[in-house]
Amino acid sequence: MKKDIHLYNSLTNSKEIFKPLVPGNVGIYVCGPTVYSSSHMGHARSAIVFDVIVRFLRQIGFKVNYVKNFTDIDDKIIEKANELNQKSEDIANKYKQEYIEDMKNLGCISPDHEPCVSQNINGIIDLIKEIIDKDFAYEINGDVYFQIDKFKEYGKLSNQSTDSMIENNRIEFNPNKKNPLDFALWKKVKNNEPSWESPWGNGRPGWHIECSVMSCKHLGKNFDIHGGGRDLIFPHHENEIAQSECINSGNFANYWIHNGLININKEKMSKSLGNMINIKDALTRWHPILIRIFFLSHHYRTPVDLSEEKLIEIEKSLKKAKNKIMLSKPKSIDLTDFNNLWMEAMHDDFNTAKAIGIFFKYINDGKINPSNIDQVKIFEQVMGITNWTSIFEHDSETSNIDSSFINNLISKRNEARKNKNWELADELRNEAEQKGFILIDEKEQTLWKTKDR
Ligand SMILES: [Zn+2]
Structure with a gap:
């Protein structure tokens, strides 16, 4: 019998046994980047976390449908395009290609589907119409807002009252909204913006609606796992739930997996602090396998503090590990125990930190040597670190x-x-x-x- 996977569900704030909607199949949707600048190490972490989760699920026999979107219509893209006097489409394409390249260089497998907002406008308009028909949204002067007071479960993912949402999130006052927390499904066109025709006049989609449309398109109205960074819980994921569940029965996604964020030298990584590290730049300094091992040696839910010293430390311990293996006498030690242990760690909320720890312990104990190293292949494949010894x-x-x-x-x-x-x-x-x-x-x-x- 197959072993159960226990995963931490942000929706219930508890570890649950994973039961897919269709036995043997997993549908997983992960929120991808807004393509208006180079991707940074926060994107790298999220990508590596879900890359390993998908690899692991496939390794243990699940048929996985892995979807990750590109937000290619957004205020930030439009701003940047206006700033540079370029088309927002060109800006989006440039950074989309760059992201795809970054992912390849980090050794991440490609998702099965990578939908873009610009290619899903009709689906978005249809869903907004449906939400208005069911009376969960209203149109005012060409804008369409979701009316959060109508959706009684609003706040169930971020676990907060609407009062504290307003208090904690600097919500701008907008006289058109019935509740300050109401959010835009459709935005009326302004100057110098890409726009599309709609029943509410020319305009473009708000941010959140795209994920409800694109996940439904590729995975159905209800699906298994929705992932993303912790910073997306509110308002993005809360809003995705509201838009989808107000018209469909059952959970939009049954399990929500959120990865922790990263700090740089103990400070929050942010544009305003000027300490963003782009993936491209990171890859000129560090081998992708070092970056992967660095992130995977932390549990995906915990925050990570990234620094040059820590990457150097990882490099040193990997080098030591390689030498230890090479110096060990070739002996035919059976590594079934090793394979059981790391697999068990992965079944317990994808604990890559524990799995990597076990790997290093086996090396340090001299149990992995040139003649049995083949037996750790599956571990290396799931972590995406095959041929790690070749770094040195x-x-x-x-x-x-x-x-x-x-x-x-x-x-x-x-x-x-x-x-x-x-x-x-x-x-x-x-x-x-x-x-x-x-x-x-x-x-x-x-x-x-x-x-x-
Ligand atoms: Zn999303």
Whole structure:
């Protein structure tokens, strides 16, 4: 029988046993970036967290439909376009492509669907019409607002009263709104803005409505998991729930997963503090595997403090781990225990921090060596860190060894293995060993180390 996954549901503030709507299938929607500037390390964390959750669910046999959107129509995009005297479409496309590239470079798998607002305007207009028909929204001077007083459960995700929402969130006074918390589903066109025709005149969608439309399009009216950063709980996710549940029965999403935010050197990362780190810049300093291990060595719900020192620390411990493996005598130690333990950690609210900890412990205890390293492959694949040992391939410790002999031998042996000439392959391995080299077969390549290291 399959093991249960226990996951922390932000909607109920408790750990629950995960039960998908359709057994064996998971629909997951994650709020993606608003594409008006380069993506930063906060985006990287969220992307890596959900990347690993999806990889894990697939590894244990679920068929996952993974959806992540692009907000390509937004005040900030329009502002930037006006500032630079460019089309907002061009700004959005530029940063969308950049984000896709960043994700690839971070080793994140592509979502199955990456819908954009600009391609879903008709669906958005249809949903707004439906909400107005059911009397949960009103039109005034070309704007359409959701009337939160009509939706009795408003506040159930962020767990707060409407009074404290107003108090804590600097809600601007707007004479057109019936309640200051009412939010725009449709905004009347202003100068220099992209706009679309609608029953309420020319305009464009508000922010929140897109996620209700695009999740429904790809996953249905009710789906399993909705994810995003903690900062999206209010108002964005609260509003998504209101828009979707006022017209459909049942939960919009059954489980809400929110990742913690990041600080830079113990300060909140924000544009105003000028301490934003772009993914692009981070990748010029740090190997993507280091960035992944850094984030994954924290539980996804906890805040993370990012600093140069911490990344250096991770690099040091990884290097030590590689050397420890290479120095360990090849022994056929069975790693079933290891695989059970990290899997168990992942079943318990995707505890990557624990899983990574177990990995390092097994290495430090000398239980992982060149001959059984194959048995940690699934762990490496789920964490997205395959070939992590290759980060240190060009270390100074190995650079003074004449490697032409061993590289020639490896390519001869690869040829032999391709031809299934196992006898020759073994002979070449022995020859290497006699010369002081140990060969390590990995998925894509064969690595080597000297016997004395
Ligand atoms: Zn969203």
